[in-house]
Amino acid sequence: xxxxxxxxxxxxxxxxxxxxxxxxxxxxxxxxxxWYVQYPNRGLQFLLKYITGDNLVKGSYGFEAEFNKSQxxxxxxxxxxxxxDSALYFCAVRDTGTASKLTFGTGTxxxxxx
Amino acid sequence: DTGxxxxxxxxxxxxxxxxxxxxxxxxxxNRLYWYRQTLGQGPEFLTYFQNEAQLEKSRLLSxxxxxxxxxxxxxxxxxxRTEQGDSAMYLCATQTSGLFTDTQYFGPGTRLxxx
Numbered sequence: 001x002x003x004x005x006x007x008x009x010x011x012x013x014x015x016x017x018x019x020x021x022x023x024x025x026x027x028x029x030x031x032x033x034x035w036y037v038q039y040p041n042r043g044l045q046f047l048l049k050y051i052t053g054d055n056l057v058k059g060s061y062g063f064e065a066e067f068n069k070s071q072x073x074x075x076x077x078x079x080x081x082x083x084x085d086s087a088l089y090f091c092a093v094r095d096t097g098t099a100s101k102l103t104f105g106t107g108t109x110x111x112x113x114x
Numbered sequence: 115d116t117g118x119x120x121x122x123x124x125x126x127x128x129x130x131x132x133x134x135x136x137x138x139x140x141x142x143x144n145r146l147y148w149y150r151q152t153l154g155q156g157p158e159f160l161t162y163f164q165n166e167a168q169l170e171k172s173r174l175l176s177x178x179x180x181x182x183x184x185x186x187x188x189x190x191x192x193x194x195r196t197e198q199g200d201s202a203m204y205l206c207a208t209q210t211s212g213l214f215t216d217t218q219y220f221g222p223g224t225r226l227x228x229x
Contacts, residue, residue, distance in 0.1 A: 104156030
C-alpha cells in the first residue's frame with residue numbers, strides 16, 4: 001500500500017526567508033506525487049505535481065518541489081516566504097489502481113511571521 | 115475557485131438524523147471522488163465514480179453511507195442515522211481521464227457537525 005509521511009506538524013519561518021516542507025513517500029512502482037494547500041474552512045487547492053521528467057517541479061504561487069528517488073522524498077520549497085503562505089500543506093501520492101485515488105499525509109502547518 | 119461546488123457548506127444535525135450532501139463537478143470531468151477529513155488529519159478516500167458507475171468504495175464507507183451519481187453529472191452522499199463520529203469535512207474532487215490528466219480538483223467541502 002502506498003503512503004506518505006510529513007514528519008513536521010508545523011514549520012515556522014520568517015517572511016522573506018526560504019521555506020521547506022518535507023514529505024517522504026512509499027510506493028510500489030513509479031510515484032505520482034502531489035502537493036495541495038488548504039486555507040481555513042476551505043477545500044484543497046492544487047499546487048504542483050510530479051509525474052515524470054525533471055526532478056524540480058515548479059507550481060503555483062512561486063512554490064516548487066524537488067523529487068529525489070534515492071531518498072524517496074518530495075519536499076516543497078519556496079525561495080522567499082510570504083505571510084499569506086501561512087496555511088496547511090498536504091503531500092499526496094496517487095494510487096496505482098483503477099480509481100487513482102490519492103493517499104494524503106497528515107499535513108504540515110506553515111506559519112510565516114513578519 | 116476550482117469550479118467544483120458543494121452544498122451545503124455547513125450542516126449541523128442531531129445524532130440519528132439523515133443528511134445528504136451534493137457535489138457539482140467541473141462539467142467535462144468524468145471522474146468524481148468523495149473524501150472525508152477529520153481534524154488534524156489528511157483527507158481519506160471514501161468512494162469513486164467513473165461517469166455514473168461507482169467503481170470503488172473504501173472500507174471507511176459503512177452501510178450507513180450511500181453515494182450516487184445519476185447521469186454522470188452531480189453526485190450525492192447520504193449518511194443515514196448519523197453518529198457523532200461522522201463529524202468531519204466531506205470533500206468532493208473531480209478529474210478528467212486521459213493521458214497526463216492526473217490532477218484532482220477539490221470543492222470547498224461540507225463541514226458536518228453531529229450533536
